[in-house]
Amino acid sequence: MIININDNDVGIDNISALIQKLSFIFKYEGMNVSGYEFKITSSKLDAMSALVIFKAFDFIAKKSCLKEPKVNLDNIIKLFSIYGIEKSMKQLINQEELDDLYRNLKPSKTADFFIAPHPINRDSFKNKKDLENKYTQFIADYYQNICPELIQYFKTCICEIASNFLHHALEDKHSILMAQGNKNKIEIVCVDNSKGIISNLDPDNKNHAEVMSSAFKRGVSSKKNDFHCGTGLWYIENIAHQLKGTFKVYSEDMSYVCKDGKVFVTKSPYWKGSIFYLKLNVLKNTNIDDFFSKFNKDNILGLFNL
Known part of the structure; x- marks a missing residue:
């Protein structure tokens, strides 16, 4: 064959x-x-x-x-x-x-773009600070003279995606998070073969589209008893919306695609585990800070808790 x-x-x-x-x-x-x-x-x-x-x-x-x-x-x-x-x-x-x-695995860059692969497991990093020291600082340095006002949003998305995979992929020690970008955009990809979103969130619910949709709502989390308030995927989706980007997730037999301000939840060919793709555009004069300021002010985002 x-x-x-x-x-x-x-x-x-x-x-x-x-x-x-x-x-x-x-x-x-x-x-x-x-x-x-x-x-x-x-x-x-x-x-x-x-x-x-x-x-x-x-x-x-x-x-x-x-x-x-x-x-x-x-x-x-x-x-x-x-x-x-x-x-x-x-x-x-x-x-x-x-x-x-x-x-x-090590990041590399040229004058025009960077490629930064990084393993995702608990042997590679233990907490947010460790991840920032080993990985996201490289990306922050790249964008320091391009869009310093967006760096924290890029880093937050990377940390949230890494946290999600790290928490759920305990049986998969060979997951890789890949970030690549240039002066116009950053793309973040992560893929694993562990338990998918449906199996983690609500395995008994036969309406997989409903389960997949709920994963992106604020307050929904599969990280039980870990002090997670379920804002990570919601936060990433809204960053993508504010920066006119794309957020795609494929997990088990469902896909969730957020693009051009619209969301599509559809059946997908089966993949054991999850596939995340995020593209954020480098935009000037956005209102992204205003959009998130009320959540940051009230400290209710609850982001990244390993």
Whole structure:
């Protein structure tokens, strides 16, 4: 069986097609099915598609889904090299241990853009301050002369997404948060293969669209007895709205897309775990500070509590 992944299957607007092509692996957990070949022939990879493919191969190796699947390795290494995870991807394909490479992921930048991969597990950071010291300060420095007034919002989104994955992905030690950006935008992506939003929030509710929608409301949290007040995803969505950005979440069999001030909650091909994508535009003269000032003043956001 040949799994072809081409330009029509990658990109922010095609992520459902990519999930559809990869979702079969979750049915093969522990089965070591032979005879599969992956041909990834896309001319380039966005960060979201790269991490989805990376986590698919991580699941295949970790859960013994496929036996020695064939791949066009040279093209895959070339595509993944821009994100600094090509060595980890090669070891996943060869079903080798990658903990050392994973721990040593490092950000890089050029004059025009930056790429910043970071592992998400409790071996990598213990709290907000640790994350800021190791990761978000690099991004803050990049934007210091571009949009200093937006840096705190960027950092908050990164910390909230990292916190969400860190809390729920206890069984997945190879999640990666990827931030990339330039003078016009920042994109943040994180993917895991742990329990998804539906299973964490309300596993007995058969109306998955209702559960998915509720996850983005203020006051809703699956982090029981951890002093979380359920504002993180709501906060991220509103930052995206204020900065005319995009916030996409795929989890289990549902997707939640916030774009151009509109929200779409729809069925999605199955993905074990969650996929987060956030794009924030660098805008001048926004009213974002005014919008959030009343929440910050009353100290009711309750953001980032590991």
